[in-house]
Amino acid sequence: MTLLHRMRNVARSFGIDIARYPASWGGPQLVQLLNRFEIDLVLDVGAHAGGYGTMLRDSGYRGRIVSFEPLGAARAELNAKAAGDPDWDVLPYALGDRTRTTAMNVAGNSGASSSVLPMLAGHRDAAPHASYTGTETVEVHRLDELWQQISTPAERVFLKLDVQGYEAHVLRGAGVYAPACTGLQIETSFVPLYEGGLLFDQALDLATGELGLSLMSVVPGFTDPRDGRMLQCDLVLFRDDETTGTRRSVAAEARA
Template identity: 55%
Template sequence: MTLLHRARKALQRLGLDVNRFPQCSFDYRAARLLQHAGADVVLDVGANRGQYGRGLRRFGYRGRIVSFEPLSGPFEALRRCAAADELWTVFPYALGEERRAVTMNVAGNGGLSSSVLPMLPRHAEACPPSRYVGRQEVEQYRLDDVWRQVAKPQDRVFVKLDVQGYEAAVLRGAETLAQHCCGLQLEASCVPLYEGAPLLPEVLDLARGRYGLALAAVVPGFTDHRTGRMLQCDLVFLRDHEPASGRHRDPVSPA
């Protein structure tokens, strides 16, 4: 047994593990997928504090990022994160099927599980810190209403949704998406977690049937550690054709 294997086994006895980096990171693979799709603009809907955008930058994505985050606390952190990046724009509102004010349920895990929809007991029991701890009224727009502000007709737009069960409402306000996106990433629940949220089969049918996208990656997500059952995953879809080459340089590993 090599020294590396002995060290890894010792760490595993402590509940830790070591994997090859950056290939094990989904941020790295996401940047590769965007490069393959030739994406010019990423719309990051439900950006929280900018974790997704930071991951893309770390692994070489150099195109524009447009982030939407309606909650005031996470938005301030997002604004600071994007302030030094001239190609990163942020907006302090939600996206949905119509222009109106909506009430967000604020989750206790830093806002990560916040949603317009009521949370079901199965979600809260699997992750008690995600329980709702407050409410905040926010402005909601349709993605179609803001599309021209954030993208040009010739842009290749990749849309990433992290809206905790509200995906169908966002997509109902985004008819332009079908004609102008080169890819889509969204969460899909394997079991009901939010009241009225679509489940995985419906999400698959929507992306493939309505938008003509092909499944490119499945990313394991929220898991009930009491049982080991995965409750939610991310699905990444791309247009099923070869993108224009040379739009961006290859993503690079961190120094």
């Protein structure tokens, strides 16, 4: 039995559970979907310390990863994890709907809940350790301004967004390239956690209605430890059509 399991057993005897924050989804299921839809490039937006990219590699994904992380401390850990991987690049930016510099709120849970948006009381009450502890000036870029630098026309792109309520801004900043994404993983909230943040129904309507994607999985997320209510989840969606093989053939010819 590991130390974590022993600690959990002791904590449970006092009516307390210890879990990762936020909850993570098993990588093999995601990589199955990435393989099914022949993803070549994962854009890891809001990469934090590199946990998502590491999970992909540990689960067998061998395509390219481009991670975006604007906060210095988290990016230092991310760079260390990506350093020995020639197919994993790191960019020091936040993404949004306009290019600028701005103050990002830095969260107390090692920066995992950091956001450009103000955190609401409901989030702080459910996770006091995630409350903001300061700000850091960061660069924000539109994704459509960077697209041709980070991808090629032949690549099939999966866009992962973990930007704490700022998802709609990132998608607006993708411009004409948003519909070009083969897949999308988007964190969303069932209740308001960040001021102006995207909620579940809005995220689902945006991804399925405007972007034409199909929902493939719902990943459990942040749960209020006081009453067990789930506050966040991730939606995993792909462009589900019958042309995947055809497009792969075209992509292969383009590379030749």
